[in-house]
Amino acid sequence: MTFRDEVASWLAEHLTGRFAPLVGTGGPGREHENVELRREWEKELATGRWIGIAWPREVGGRGCSIEEQVVFYEEYAKAGGPARINHLGEQLAGPTIIAFGTQEQKDRFLPGILAGTELWCQGYSEPNAGSDLAGVRTKASLVDGEWHVDGQKTWTSLAHLAHWCFVIARTDPSSSRHKGLSFLLVPMDQPGIEVRPIIQLTGTSEFNEVFFDDAVTASDNVVGEPGDGWKVAMGLLAFERGVSTLGQQVGFTREYADVVELARANGTFERYEAELVDAWASLQVLKHQALRTLNTDQATSNGVEANVNKLLWAPWHKKLGELAMKVSGSAAMLTDGELTPLQNLFLFTRSDTIYGGSSEIQRNVIAERLWKLPRDTWTAT
Amino acid sequence: MTEIDDLRSAVRDFLTDNAPVRSNLEDNPSTWKRLSSEMGLTSLPVEDAPLSWLAAVIEETGRVLLRQPYLPTVVAATALKAAGDEQHLAGLADGSLTAALALDGDLTQVPHGLEAGIVLVAKGDELWVCEETAVEPLETLDLTRPAARIQVSAGRHVGSALHARDLEHISYAAESVGAAQRVLELVVEHLLVRTQFGRPLGSFQALRHKVADLTVLLEAARSSTWYAAGEPEDFAVAAPLARALASEAFVTVTGEAIQLFGGIGFTWEHDAHLFFKRAWTTALATDSKALKKLAFDRSGA
Structure with a gap:
């Protein structure tokens, strides 16, 4: 059985029954959804050893290659796996402790993350x-x-x-x-x-x-x-190879498909065709950029792949939210008490260009790190 | 460093020395001779080099706005080889034969049409190999890429033009990415050296952010171009898409470059206008909107 089959079949067997309501839920802007059940789901993932797949074997991870991680994220997203309730543990706290922590810290903290019990x-x-x-x-x-x-x-x-x-x-x-x-x-x-x-x-x-x-x-x-806190906090960024962005993109693809489907259903496709095609083109670019980043090693890295990624996906996502509203037309003016998924996309994406390093900061980093342009000279004394 | 990086840097060294931008305002036959026989770059398609290598070389030719018909010659060789037509391969490989492309079927203004040994002509979606029977040189806006109005022989049907067009798309994408990259480098050099108000221009956020935005545009085009050059399963989607993105990026980068250079960028002596003209004429040869739609339709999205 290939790794892909293993992931897909495990998800098919487990993301069902009491976990069925979780499909496609959670994530940025939707973290309030199904919280209790997602905590249970994290423990369920633990039983299949699907937490910490990128972690080394000696600390209890699976030691998966980048290719395998990509496969896992793709299959997870394809199956509609819910946003992980402990991604900060798995993606940030754990790797930091693995890289900079003492043996005692590893023994104390990693098992709780791997078991899905400590968030x-x-x-x-x-x-x-x-x-x-x-x-x-x-x-x-x-x-x-x-x-x-x-x-x-x-x-x-x-x-x-x-x-x-x-x-x-x-x-x-x-x-x-x-x-x-x-x-x-x-x-x-x-x-x-x-x-x-x-x-x-x-x-x-x-x-x-x-x-x-x-x-x-x-x-x-x-x-x-x-x-040494700054060094430890920033050291983490070096581990982030953008593998998870491929999973994020499967989510984007689904959102995009929803917008196109709506446009075809309500007869607005032709009116917004140019924008819809442009959005599709940029979505392909996100994939191409992520694949290129994954294939880049220390020697060929330009040092700003992550910044370029962010400046590509965040404004794109925001624009997709706006396009979703245009395609919805006047129907988007009403909420029915709760935001529709497209309204939520529209509103939450305003934060995409702010959190995780605002677009303005990303531009500064590109200017300084890639092009060695001098910093703005005004500094507080 | 991988093989492709070695190739890239060897070609860059060669072209920087032998075909700097300004030299491409005039024909220089010895450059072609050295590029083909000495460097062996025209034989890459026949030697089964991966498409990504060709794209890398073409990117380098873009950096100097190479005048010689490298792009159409290797696209022709690759397309003919793929179609199983071997008649012209040896000549195209050793550089004794050059090619021009008329894959939109238009013979009234064919890039590099002046002295092409063969012309790949699309009749509808059929690919034909023809020879020139009449040639009329044209004055061009792009001073580094000659063109001609031509007439051709009846020629020979060799297969479908679809793949040849995609090869042309990815090649122009690569050329545009290489040229845009060079322009951006020149812009940054200027911003580091030129001072106003007692500080380097590059310390002004309005300019730094402009450079960052152009970088993102260019990196996106590069990622899509490299992806397509890797001949993925969806090559027929990726190739026209890459060309559309690279074309748009090239146009934007060169347009903004003139602004960022300021007055000096408006002068004849500066190279900015040569890149700007290459960008626009390359973009005008197709319609990036239509290319994106083509890719979209092919993807079944």
């Missing part, structure tokens, strides 16, 4: 540290063998469900910018942490504000050396 959230952004992440003010100090954390994080996806949060905090009070930060692992269930949901312009919520008021975590819950 994670990411404590990076703050009210005054968005695009400028190095401006974090959340601070932590070591007192009597414990880190005491004070400050506020925001835009924290799934914080209300998470058991653990990886937090970038300033542990050297005299430091500034990228120095003096540490990468801490903080348990969420404690009196010192308060989670408040942020209601988005979609009317739903998947992000939170997280308040740390003398929250504590054990002294050995720091990944890397204290003060």
